Amino acid sequence: MLSLVVLISGGGSNLRALLEACDDAEYPARVVAVGADRDAEGFEHAERYGIPTFSVALSSYPDRETWGDELLRQIEQWHPDLVVLSGFMKLLPPRVIAALSPTLINTHPAYLPEFPGAHGVRDALAAGVAQTGASIIVVDNGVDAGPIVAQRRVPVLPGDTEASLHERIKPVERELLVRTVLDVANGAIDLAALARD
Template identity: 70%
Template sequence: MLRVAVLISGTGSNLRALLEAAADPGFPARVVVVGADRQADGFAHAEAFGIPTFLVPFREFETREEWGRELQAQLEVWSPDLVVLSGLMRLLPASVVDAWAPHLINTHPAYLPEFPGAHGVRDALAAGVAETGASVIVVDNGVDSGPILAQQRVPVLPGDTEHTLHERIKPVERRLLIEVVRAIAAGDLALPAPEPH
């Protein structure tokens, strides 16, 4: 059984989908802990499923590296086989990435390498493209630049706003995440090591 830790910053909609999938006895992975860098609404999903949580508030640390050391210490308590970033809106320090990669994955609301960064949906709309997408990647020390594990195109419709487009991307993101976690747990997907930057 693959042990999964999930890190969040917000509502945790991807987390919720993963918890629902993992509640199926036939699913080969279990979420063992949920952590966050701030008091996140997504903790409610963890509590609903009886999953332990931990909080490492970014603002309480002098540097990103100090925050990363505490985050790393909290993760190590749970010995996860895989760490999933589920809307964690903060770049991890290199020490944390190096400790977990390639067993560290993230979702992104664009068809990478198109539109990396924090505003993938907005950037796609601004570029006037006919389609964007969703991706699941291995995290490396770049910005959304790690090896791609799964992705799917999502059309941009006339009149789309950032909100409407993102709402159509989210279900695709959730499904891809669940498929990737299942495939890793079942041994059907080998995680490629990120190339050093």
């Protein structure tokens, strides 16, 4: 059974999809804790399933490194097999990534390496592309630059706004995340091998 710590910053729709998947006795993973960099709305999903939560606010620490050390301490006390960044909007310090990699994955609402960064959906619209997508990556020290674990295309439709396009990407992102965790749990995806390539 794969144990997961999920880090969020907002509403936690990907977290909810994972919790629903983990509620199936046949699904070979369990969320053991949910963390955030603020008092995130998504904590209510964790609370509904009786999952412990923790919050480590960057503003409470003198610098990013000290914040990262406390975040890492909070994560490591749960001894997770996999850490999932799911809408977590802070860049992790290098030593946190070094401690957790390669079992540290991130969801992103674009078909990487296209449109990395915090505004992937907006950037895709601004570029006038016919399609974008969703991706799962192994986190490295770049911005959405790590090895790609899974991805799928999503068409950009005439009249799409950032909100409407993002709403169509989200279910694809959720499906990819649930499938990726399943594939890591059953050995179909080897994150260490991906990180070495």
